[in-house]
Amino acid sequence: MKKVNNDVQTREQYNLEIHRFGRLFTIISIGLIIMVPIAYCIAAGVIPDFKALAKCIPFVLGYFAIGLVEAISYAPLLGTGGQYMSFITGNISNMKLPCSINSQSIAKVKQGSEEQELVSTISIAVSTITTTIIIAVGLIPLFIFREQIVNVLNPISPYVIPAIFGGLTVALVAKYYKTAAIPFAACIILCVVANLLGFGKVFDQSTMVILGMVISGISTFILYKKNRI
Amino acid sequence: MPQSYPILYILGALIALAVIVMSVFFILKAFRRAKAIGMDTKILKETIKNSAIFSIVPSIPIVIGIGIMMQYLGIAIPWIRLTVIGALQYELLSMDTAAQALRSISPDYSYQVLIANAVIVMTVSILSGPVFNAILYKKYQTKLADLQKKNSRLMDAITGALLGGMLSGMLSAILVGGIFTVGSPATYTGGINNYGEIILITLAASVVIMALFGVLLVVFKQKWVENYALPVTILGALAIAYAFVPVFEAKYASTDIVGLIANIAPFIG
Numbered sequence: 001m002k003k004v005n006n007d008v009q010t011r012e013q014y015n016l017e018i019h020r021f022g023r024l025f026t027i028i029s030i031g032l033i034i035m036v037p038i039a040y041c042i043a044a045g046v047i048p049d050f051k052a053l054a055k056c057i058p059f060v061l062g063y064f065a066i067g068l069v070e071a072i073s074y075a076p077l078l079g080t081g082g083q084y085m086s087f088i089t090g091n092i093s094n095m096k097l098p099c100s101i102n103s104q105s106i107a108k109v110k111q112g113s114e115e116q117e118l119v120s121t122i123s124i125a126v127s128t129i130t131t132t133i134i135i136a137v138g139l140i141p142l143f144i145f146r147e148q149i150v151n152v153l154n155p156i157s158p159y160v161i162p163a164i165f166g167g168l169t170v171a172l173v174a175k176y177y178k179t180a181a182i183p184f185a186a187c188i189i190l191c192v193v194a195n196l197l198g199f200g201k202v203f204d205q206s207t208m209v210i211l212g213m214v215i216s217g218i219s220t221f222i223l224y225k226k227n228r229i
Numbered sequence: 230m231p232q233s234y235p236i237l238y239i240l241g242a243l244i245a246l247a248v249i250v251m252s253v254f255f256i257l258k259a260f261r262r263a264k265a266i267g268m269d270t271k272i273l274k275e276t277i278k279n280s281a282i283f284s285i286v287p288s289i290p291i292v293i294g295i296g297i298m299m300q301y302l303g304i305a306i307p308w309i310r311l312t313v314i315g316a317l318q319y320e321l322l323s324m325d326t327a328a329q330a331l332r333s334i335s336p337d338y339s340y341q342v343l344i345a346n347a348v349i350v351m352t353v354s355i356l357s358g359p360v361f362n363a364i365l366y367k368k369y370q371t372k373l374a375d376l377q378k379k380n381s382r383l384m385d386a387i388t389g390a391l392l393g394g395m396l397s398g399m400l401s402a403i404l405v406g407g408i409f410t411v412g413s414p415a416t417y418t419g420g421i422n423n424y425g426e427i428i429l430i431t432l433a434a435s436v437v438i439m440a441l442f443g444v445l446l447v448v449f450k451q452k453w454v455e456n457y458a459l460p461v462t463i464l465g466a467l468a469i470a471y472a473f474v475p476v477f478e479a480k481y482a483s484t485d486i487v488g489l490i491a492n493i494a495p496f497i498g
Contacts, residue, residue, distance in 0.1 A: 008265035009265075014262055018258065019366075019367045021254065021255075022366075023363050023367070025247070025254075026363045029247055029248075029359065033309075033359075034356075036237070036240055036306070037345060040348055043234035043235075043237065044232075044344070047342075047345075048342065048346050049334065049335060049338065051335075052331040052335065052338075052346055053327075053349060055330035055334065056346075056350045059326045060350060060354045062354075063357070064354060064357040067357030068357045068361055070358055071366070072361070074391075075366065075370060076373055076387055077392060077395075080370055081255045084362055085255060087314060087358040088248065088313060089314060091287070091291065091316070095287040099280050099283045102280075102459045103280055106276075107272045109272075111385055112384060112388070114266060114268075115263075115272075118268065119276050121258075122255075122256055122259050122260075122276045123276050123279075125252035126252070126256070126277050126280035127280050127281075127283070128248060128251075129248075129249055129252045129253070130280070130285065130288065131284055131287075133249075134285065134291075135245075135291060135295065135308065135311060136245055136308075142304075143304055149292075150296040153293050154293050156471050156474070157293050158423040158427075159427055159428060159466070160290050160467065161399070162407070162428050162431040163431050163432075163435050163463045163470065165435070166431070166462070167435045167436070167438065167459050168439075168459065170436055170439035171439060171458070172392070179386070179390050179394075180393030180394075180396055180397050183394050184397035184400065186397075187401035192405055195405060203402065205399055208398035208402035209394075209399055210398070212398020212401070213398065214394070216397060220386050224386045
């Protein structure tokens with residue numbers, strides 16, 4: 001361990017700085033994202049159909065609620081910097097979070113420590129840069145060879161998530177089997193019943209992640225109160 | 230393919246630039262902080278390497294997503310939408326919702342109005358997460374940090390519960406979704422079949438490959454495998470999935486022919 005510099009800011013001060021810049025980047029990003037439909041309407045010379053848009057309000061509210069639940073539930077897992085970056089760039093459960101967990105597991109950082117926060121921040125930042133570059137670089141070949149690229153790579157795209165989560169489960173099972181056993185059993189039952197009743201598409205991966213977190217929160221709290229974990 | 234206007238490419242470039250500047254900024258901040266608290270920066274350098282390697286494969290479906298969305302929205306809008314928060318299925322669902330609403334109100338709508346409405350729906354629906362972060366996250370995170378200080382056991386239980394819940398939800402959806410599509414492949418947007426058998430094979434392959442890495446690490450003390458275990462597991466499992474795609478395509482194609490013959494047999498018999 002290197003010598004600690006006593007003149008440096010405290011963890012709270014560092015966090016406040018991250019919040020300040022995180023909010024700034026978030027506001028800039030929201031501004032740029034909102035500019036996209038406005039720019040399209042001006043460039044194409046069209047006015048949106050506001051009556052039709054009003055009919056989409058229930059859909060918008062539904063996703064608004066999901067977004068809020070996700071922001072609240074992922075926050076303790078992503079760390080301060082990671083939370084700001086992840087909710088600007090997306091792909092949280094299928095990339096950012098597994099990437100961060102993998103890095104934390106390799107670095108062997110303690111849960112809740114500042115080291116964990118730093119490793120998670122760097123991991124999510126690097127993951128964001130990698131994906132942004134791959135997407136930008138992929139645009140030109142995609143523009144020219146769209147059909148060929150989609151035909152070659154598309155057959156494996158439904159299997160990327162099982163490929164990630166099989167391995168990730170093996171890496172984490174020893175650490176989380178106590179808290180995950182009850183929600184896993186409950187989620188399996190819920191999924192089977194939903195599929196048997198014909199609601200399988202509703203209970204897809206994104207819905208089940210949220211439900212799993214809620215069930216796990218309740219069951220873990222009971223175990224915690226009974227001093228079983 | 231619908232037209233993409235130059236202003237959209239400029240906006241896309243600005244967004245990609247903002248995302249990269251933000252990420253580089255947070256990396257530099259984290260490095261400085263690590264040095265200040267005496268953390269070994271070698272760990273952080275390793276984190277950079279691991280995270281870059283890890284993120285390559287999961288980026289592939291995003292690029293494919295742009296390829297699929299291009300035919301409906303041109304190239305610039307899918308590029309922007311999949312660079313920021315969003316996902317292929319969500320964007321297509323938004324577009325479908327916007328199209329249904331337009332059809333019910335003004336059936337003779339132009340395709341440009343459809344794109345305008347779809348992009349508005351996509352943009353607004355997904356903003357609650359970033360808006361929460363801009364307004365409320367600081368307060369929420371401060372409360373979480375206080376809880377960590379006062380009762381670290383409870384905070385550890387909460388993070389463990391959220392992680393365990395995320396894994397449970399994802400695994401159950403993969404497993405049960407896979408089992409229920411065995412024998413009846415589901416078709417995704419873009420016309421690609423999702424075979425339940427291959428989902429289960431891929432999941433099993435990923436578990437087995439990772440377990441083998443575990444044996445190498447724990448029993449044979451091969452510490453070097455730790456950094457590459459998950460990325461190599463993902464690639465290995467996907468290679469196995471890729472090998473099985475033509476097998477099941479052929480199987481279901483022949484089943485389709487048998488079914489077709491069975492259906493028309495009474496009429497030609």
